[in-house]
Amino acid sequence: MGEKIVEARDIGHAYVRGRTTLRGVSLDISRGELVAIVGENGSGKTTLARHLNALIPLQDGELRVAGIDAGDPSRVWELRRACGMVFQNPENQFVSSVVGEDVAFGPLNFGADEPEAREAASVALSAVGLAGFERRDTHALSGGQQQRVALAGVLACDADVIVLDEATSMVDPRGRDELVRAVARARDERGTTVIWITHDMELAARADRVVVMREGEVAADGIPADVLADEALLEGAGLEPPLVVRVWRELEGAGVVAGPAPVTVEGLVSALCE
């Protein structure tokens, strides 16, 4: 286990008194890890993400992100710089209709001067495969390009952690693949930690770790091969295993295959070709 970049201890939260959204959530994430968080609607995924970015104040428990105490109101801006978010609807997070200005907004707000912010924006746009897009209109981009601009905005602030909250659910498959590749590249080249909140089990199967949320609690935390092949666990959390696991179970029931279920298509191909 490398350096811990996220340390959450017993986080609890209620938006309305008496209606608990998060309960005793403890989670450690190491620098450079890719963690998928899955759970049904209302299981607390987004509330947990909002804590990581200090979008909601910590009510209960302890949380440190990149060594910054989320319970210290004087360090909110530092924390937001260390942990950036990409949301479901890219248009909701743009602050400028010009790509370069939008990406430079974060660095400018964190104290960079104009030339530094422009440089950071241009480096970040290259990192997400959008070099030369500085003068383009954010609203005239495809959904996948818009999400990559949002990602560039986070990278331009030199974030240690990126949280993507359902960031692929409103873009087409090509846009999703573009975003997945850009995130993978940021992780490889910058060592960025990635927390991917998703309903897409095929995407979760490619993570280093999968955390399952159920009714505001962490119901499971492990490698995809263990968590995503555990149908009883997933069903209890209102989730469905990846298609490959369901195919494997059917084949197992028919006596065609035996052994642990693969969780990706590549795994199914190699298991059936053996």
Place this chain on the structure above:
Amino acid sequence: MRLEGASVTYEGAAGERNRALDDVTLSLDGGVTGLMGQTGSGKSTLLEVLAGVLPPDSGRLLVDGADALRGPGARRLAASVGLVFQIPERQFFESTVEREVCFGLLARGAGAREARERAASALALMGLDLDEIGRRSPFALSGGQQRRVAIASVLALRPALLLLDEPTAGLDPRARAACLAAVRAAAEGGATVVVASHDANTLAAVADRVVALEAGSVTLDGPMRALLGDAGLMRAHGLEGACAARAASALRRAGVDVPGTPLTAEELASAIARGRAS
């Protein structure tokens, strides 16, 4: 319903002309039609044209042979159409969920009691309880709940023409299954349904027919299984086939015999088993 030669052009920020629909002709007669295409291909524009809220620059929209763009035909269309937008919170304007779901019913002349009953049953179809969330603001709900409330507010009207833009985006498996079952039930009750979605698995579960758009033109139009089950054809059009079809295609490339066009886990497993047996 028939759309003939419809074209729509938007003016961009820099005054440039963007053609969103280009000479689209389409007949709809019951069942569920899945609408696919990349971002910007014209899906949402086509739904707005079919709903009568965006008149095309040229072309005709006919319902039962009558012009549905103006006069009595337009009023008939307005009274029979239900449109669920891609971003549900953009269609909310009432202070509570109950008012939101009852609004269309009351506007169309239902009594308060009937409106409440129909709102409750539409919300129940989407797995939501009117007594539990009826007094909450629709703007304070989670994303998944908002989408379900938006769909319920349209289902409550029992529209003859039901148009849904990305209805399952951001929904968990249970909510997604409830949504698709409600859409299927509307079609079986006689409604003509159009579902726009990027997700081939969603359309594989609900559609009878699939229409694909590319740069505002119809590039594919055929039975759902023939299109979504053909991962190569979909890829050639810049689209993605159903998950099972893509897995089948990867298995075939590796030399595994997978007969047929499987679209679900069960179908793929049975195809693999048949391939092994032969």
